[in-house]
Amino acid sequence: MAQLILQALGEVCSNADSGEHPLLAPQDDEELQAVATWLADRPLAEFYTDAIRNSIDYVLDGGRTGRFDLLSPAVHPGERASVGAKLEFEILRTLGLPKTKPLDTHIAGIPVDIKATVGANWAIPTEAHCQLCICTQIQLKNNLHRSWLVRAHRSWLYRGKGNKDQKRGLAVYAKNHWSVPLYDWTELPVNPLQYLTEEQAAQVIAKKPGQVERMLAMFEYLEGHIIPRNVFLTVGAGNQDPMRRARQLRDRAVQRGLKVLCGTWVESRDEAAARGITLRPGEWIALREDA
Incomplete structure (x- = not known):
């Protein structure tokens, strides 16, 4: 001792x-x-x-x-x-x-x-x-x-x-x-995936269905949470260019009543700021269209 x-x-x-x-x-x-x-x-x-x-x-x-x-x-x-x-x-x-x-x-x-x-x-x-x-x-x-x-x-x-x-x-x-x-x-900011239940996390991290579907599920579960770039890389682990898949989400998210904003785009940063949210480049957030 x-x-x-x-x-x-x-x-x-x-x-x-x-x-x-x-x-x-x-x-x-x-x-x-x-x-x-x-x-x-x-x-x-x-x-x-x-x-x-x-x-x-x-x-x-x-x-x-x-x-x-x-x-x-x-x-x-x-x-x-x-x-x-x-x-x-x-x-x-x-x-x-x-x-x-x-x-x-x-x-x-x-x-x-x-x-x-x-x-x-x-x-x-x-x-x-x-x-x-x-x-x-x-x-x-x-x-x-x-x-x-x-x-x-x-x-x-x-x-x-x-x-x-x-x-x-x-x-x-x-x-x-x-x-x-x-x-x-x-x-210390928490990785937003830690807010998921075990069942939700298993669905989002699973190999199937494809990345886009799993990312859409993630946005629904984590509505209102800021999601950094690294989270998309984790969800798309082992796959090619998960960020390209993420950029395909906006139109699909609208069909689920979600507005997806990305801090890389000026218009998204401005819209987030109008709602009292600070988005940095590379950060994403999903909000209800009627919110």
């Missing part, structure tokens, strides 16, 4: 690699403050929301597997854990940051590691001990995420064998009291 004797601010952290150094409060850590200031100028909650969603979609690989729920028994625990690795690259791309060594990047000229977990703690590698880390927690069951900036002092990491890479978890008290919150708990 990993244990921790938590050293307080003002005491000395003993780290054989970087030498002894004081445990500073966040407001007294000049490097931490410089990184926090750089990050504060960016819409991090929005950036992370998109990056996490993209990372989850990448791991699920719905266009080939037909999967749409990361908590499904069809998803191996190792795949869920890999969301963090993909998120690192998504964030670097979104923020325009370089990939560097030994940590993940430099922000304001300062080395920073980017960590994420779909569990309760982060695995801090030895090279990141006593270094600045952006730690993101993703609560899949609640569809929420939040990030902190913390200096992962070795004195604040759980002792013990760690995992096979000698990574250690960060003390909850250190995260709660000696870190800088980057943004508060933020909602």
Whole structure:
């Protein structure tokens, strides 16, 4: 069982690699403050929301597997854990940051590691001990995420064998009291296919009937829900050009009393906006004609 004797601010952290150094409060850590200031100028909650969603979609690989729920028994625990690795690259791309060594990047000229977990703690590698880390927690069951900036002092990491890479978890008290919150708990958009009943999902994801019929059924079941492009790829998993099939839906949907709007088209965006709905390019929505 990993244990921790938590050293307080003002005491000395003993780290054989970087030498002894004081445990500073966040407001007294000049490097931490410089990184926090750089990050504060960016819409991090929005950036992370998109990056996490993209990372989850990448791991699920719905266009080939037909999967749409990361908590499904069809998803191996190792795949869920890999969301963090993909998120690192998504964030670097979104923020325009370089990939560097030994940590993940430099922000304001300062080395920073980017960590994420779909569990309760982060695995801090030895090279990141006593270094600045952006730690993101993703609560899949609640569809929420939040990030902190913390200096992962070795004195604040759980002792013990760690995992096979000698990574250690960060003390909850250190995260709660000696870190800088980057943004508060933020909602993570749910894949709309998760709103389907088991029977409805089985019908929509089935191989037969054809893609158009199954997409029409999806629109009926998910009337009023915004449907991103990736959902069509999942419904048409293994088939050629499902988006071309999606574009054939508008006339067929009218016969079922549905108005299909696509954010790629200006007139659709304008009509959605008139109804108080924001549609981004690549997003779709089905509405009742008489609504």
